[in-house]
Amino acid sequence: MRDERMTVRVLLCQDVEDKGLPVASLLSFLQEQGVEAQVASQLCPHPYQIAQKAKGADQLIVATCYRWEAAGELEEYARRAGVSPLAFQVVPLARICEGDPRPLEKAQASLAMAVLRARAFPGARPENLRPYLLPRQRRITRRALFSLSSLSYRPIPTVHRARCRAEDGCRQCVHTCPHEALEEEGGIIQLRREACTSCGACVMACPQLALEMPGWSPEEVRAELEAALAYGQGRGIAFICPQIAPPGGPWMAVRVPCASAVSVAALLFALQGGAVAVGHCRHQCQSGLRQVVEARLDFCRSLLTALGKDPVIIPLVDATDGHIDLPVPPLQERGPTSIGPIAGAGADAQAILSLTGDHLLTLAHEGAPLGVAQVDESSCTLCSSCAFSCPTGALGYEEREGQAFLSFEATLCIACGQCVESCPERERGAIAIWRGVDTATLREGRKTVAKDEMVSCQRCGERVATAKMLSRLEGLLGAQFSSRRMAQLCQDCRGLPL
Amino acid sequence: MSFGPRGEVKSRALGSWGRAARFRQGIYRLLASSFLPPQKERWQQMQEAAKSLRRQDKWARDLPFYMPWREFSASLGQKEPLSLEDYNRLLGPGGDAPPWESSYLGPILLAQAEVVADLQQAYLRAGLHPTFPHGPDHISVELEFMSYLCGQEAEAWERGDTREVRRQLKREGKFLGGHLCRWLPAFVRRLEGAAAPPVLVKGAYAAWALTCHDYDLARLLDAELAFAPTIDEG
Numbered sequence: 001m002r003d004e005r006m007t008v009r010v011l012l013c014q015d016v017e018d019k020g021l022p023v024a025s026l027l028s029f030l031q032e033q034g035v036e037a038q039v040a041s042q043l044c045p046h047p048y049q050i051a052q053k054a055k056g057a058d059q060l061i062v063a064t065c066y067r068w069e070a071a072g073e074l075e076e077y078a079r080r081a082g083v084s085p086l087a088f089q090v091v092p093l094a095r096i097c098e099g100d101p102r103p104l105e106k107a108q109a110s111l112a113m114a115v116l117r118a119r120a121f122p123g124a125r126p127e128n129l130r131p132y133l134l135p136r137q138r139r140i141t142r143r144a145l146f147s148l149s150s151l152s153y154r155p156i157p158t159v160h161r162a163r164c165r166a167e168d169g170c171r172q173c174v175h176t177c178p179h180e181a182l183e184e185e186g187g188i189i190q191l192r193r194e195a196c197t198s199c200g201a202c203v204m205a206c207p208q209l210a211l212e213m214p215g216w217s218p219e220e221v222r223a224e225l226e227a228a229l230a231y232g233q234g235r236g237i238a239f240i241c242p243q244i245a246p247p248g249g250p251w252m253a254v255r256v257p258c259a260s261a262v263s264v265a266a267l268l269f270a271l272q273g274g275a276v277a278v279g280h281c282r283h284q285c286q287s288g289l290r291q292v293v294e295a296r297l298d299f300c301r302s303l304l305t306a307l308g309k310d311p312v313i314i315p316l317v318d319a320t321d322g323h324i325d326l327p328v329p330p331l332q333e334r335g336p337t338s339i340g341p342i343a344g345a346g347a348d349a350q351a352i353l354s355l356t357g358d359h360l361l362t363l364a365h366e367g368a369p370l371g372v373a374q375v376d377e378s379s380c381t382l383c384s385s386c387a388f389s390c391p392t393g394a395l396g397y398e399e400r401e402g403q404a405f406l407s408f409e410a411t412l413c414i415a416c417g418q419c420v421e422s423c424p425e426r427e428r429g430a431i432a433i434w435r436g437v438d439t440a441t442l443r444e445g446r447k448t449v450a451k452d453e454m455v456s457c458q459r460c461g462e463r464v465a466t467a468k469m470l471s472r473l474e475g476l477l478g479a480q481f482s483s484r485r486m487a488q489l490c491q492d493c494r495g496l497p498l
Numbered sequence: 499m500s501f502g503p504r505g506e507v508k509s510r511a512l513g514s515w516g517r518a519a520r521f522r523q524g525i526y527r528l529l530a531s532s533f534l535p536p537q538k539e540r541w542q543q544m545q546e547a548a549k550s551l552r553r554q555d556k557w558a559r560d561l562p563f564y565m566p567w568r569e570f571s572a573s574l575g576q577k578e579p580l581s582l583e584d585y586n587r588l589l590g591p592g593g594d595a596p597p598w599e600s601s602y603l604g605p606i607l608l609a610q611a612e613v614v615a616d617l618q619q620a621y622l623r624a625g626l627h628p629t630f631p632h633g634p635d636h637i638s639v640e641l642e643f644m645s646y647l648c649g650q651e652a653e654a655w656e657r658g659d660t661r662e663v664r665r666q667l668k669r670e671g672k673f674l675g676g677h678l679c680r681w682l683p684a685f686v687r688r689l690e691g692a693a694a695p696p697v698l699v700k701g702a703y704a705a706w707a708l709t710c711h712d713y714d715l716a717r718l719l720d721a722e723l724a725f726a727p728t729i730d731e732g
Contacts, residue, residue, distance in 0.1 A: 076560050077560075079559075079560035079561070079562070079564075080559050080560045082564075082565050084562065085562065125683070126562070126563070126566075126703075126706050126707040126710040126711070127679075127683070127710050129562050129710070129711070130714045131561075131562075131711060131714050131715055131718065132714075132718060133718050133719075133722055151561065151715075153562065193713075193714060194717055
């Protein structure tokens with residue numbers, strides 16, 4: 001999918017020079033990054049130049065003075081040059097550098113973020129784009145109706161069938177979607193395109209990374225965050241959605257499709273660089289996942305406090321008219337230069353372990369993205385239902401050397417509760433999920449949580465069931481089950497003489 | 499004029515929806531022809547048609563299906579875009595990329611029969627009684643049907659008959675969602691995997707891009723026209 005020979009081009013409005021940003025320094029910085037950079041005179045007032053200058057670019061970054069809100073108009077010119085709407089970014093340099101103590105450094109960091117994000121573009125398919133008509137601001141005339149309004153485009157997720165575990169019972173995306181845009185039918189996840197708002201909640205929730213939304217893929221967001229930490233020189237990280245203007249001052253804006261798409265891993269990696277804020281677009285936001293984001297922020301705060309740190313986490317910031325006001329964060333030491341994945345099974349655990357280091361910590365929290373499956377060996381019959389329904393493979397089942405083993409790997413558990421739902425012995429407490437973080441369990445790796453002898457068919461030697469399963473059945477069915485024929489012969493051999 | 503964060507409000511009108519529908523009618527017809535057995539005379543006609551459509555495609559240049567369409571029309575300009583041998587290898591009976599919708603539905607005959615019956619119903623409901631030398635679920639027949647629906651839509655726009663426009667848009671959306679949009683992705687993958695000549699791969703890709711776009715557009719326009727009674731005269 002991703003093309004290593006992709007041409008990334010940056011068009012830089014020359015007028016940024018008047019705002020105190022030396023164009024020559026920006027150009028040489030961009031050349032060091034190995035991208036094609038062009039300066040365009042008066043690009044902001046005359047954006048139609050983009051249609052000419054963007055020709056031949058696979059990825060286009062337009063560095064303007066202030067024009068972030070006109071991204072749609074600029075995108076239209078880029079589309080005319082053959083640039084996909086998903087391969088287009090606007091960086092309003094003068095706006096984001098306002099109020100920053102070292103504006104040139106911030107401008108360079110912002111451009112590096114856009115370049116790395118562009119390079120992480122995973123490629124798109126026709127289904128990933130959905131046109132939408134511009135909302136009517138006022139009553140329209142008949143003449144206006146019969147003419148084409150401009151169309152704009154949003155990315156829309158598609159399901160990667162080979163990775164999707166819906167056939168095994170995984171419904172993470174269906175349960176996460178606040179708009180009921182995803183449905184499961186016959187083990188296949190279907191997207192109702194008209195209901196999807198491109199919030200990206202499903203993309204970040206899928207443990208298999210089976211939902212693909214180019215433009216907002218976890219890999220692109222991760223690349224931008226990594227660049228913000230590497231080049232941001234300890235500035236705060238503000239996660240914002242497209243409805244919110246990138247903040248000025250010492251904040252680096254990392255763009256996410258919606259506040260609800262900011263994972264715990266992303267927050268924790270960002271906190272290693274300094275302060276963190278998440279913008280919430282309030283009235284415009286349709287996702288309704290405010291509580292989820294607040295719980296995640298609270299979990300990160302609790303985790304860091306338990307580690308004796310003093311995190312600078314700004315409570316969820318509501319936007320007013322598309323703008324957020326952020327306090328000046330304390331500039332911290334330069335953040336890490338490389339970070340782990342921010343989505344998918346194991347991502348949150350990796351972030352937590354990299355933060356906690358050698359500390360032993362147990363923290364129960366409603367906003368924790370992880371859990372621990374607690375198996376009661378006396379009630380568990382090792383039927384394997386939980387392992388087959390686990391969407392991440394945290395629970396595993398194996399038969400070897402005449403024994404059955406149920407194992408658990410805590411770093412992969414997302415506390416979805418699928419195992420509890422599928423357990424036929426759940427009422428006897430065979431399995432429960434504890435939501436929280438236990439670093440000792442996380443470091444243990446995969447360990448056996450239940451094991452039992454396998455009973456083999458007395459006739460052919462084929463495995464019948466575990467001894468506990470047979471004993472449980474005997475307990476349930478009494479004398480009816482106690483016949484040796486039922487308990488000690490496999491399905492194929494039943495009815496045949498011993 | 500104000501702009502939203504993604505530039506939602508823009509004043510430039512691209513042209514009339516009627517003209518857009520006529521243009522789409524033309525592309526669908528051209529695409530339909532490109533999956534028929536190659537004939538020298540037909541290729542020449544197609545090249546002429548592509549040239550004519552290219553002259554009218556300026557309005558669509560910022561739409562996502564524009565580049566795939568342009569690449570497809572450029573591939574038509576080759577001297578011999580498709581040989582009969584290649585056609586039979588790929589699109590003939592037992593070929594590597596069968597051009598029939600029912601070939602992509604799995605082995606259950608009943609499901610295949612249901613699709614064929616549904617297609618025939620759709621053609622009949624639109625007032626057509628076509629004969630099918632290649633079968634009702636052949637890609638050319640389905641694309642030609644879309645061309646017909648776009649033609650009907652264009653006529654309705656030209657008459658200013660919004661009720662009829664909505665009826666046609668609903669038909670288009672239903673047909674695309676129920677048929678072409680479902681199996682074209684798999685068809686494109688088969689062609690790509692079978693090292694098909696560019697005219698087929700680019701044609702199938704252009705059809706995929708156009709149908710995806712049209713499916714959403716038909717729904718959007720239908721929803722927009724639902725407000726028609728409150729429109730100011732003027």
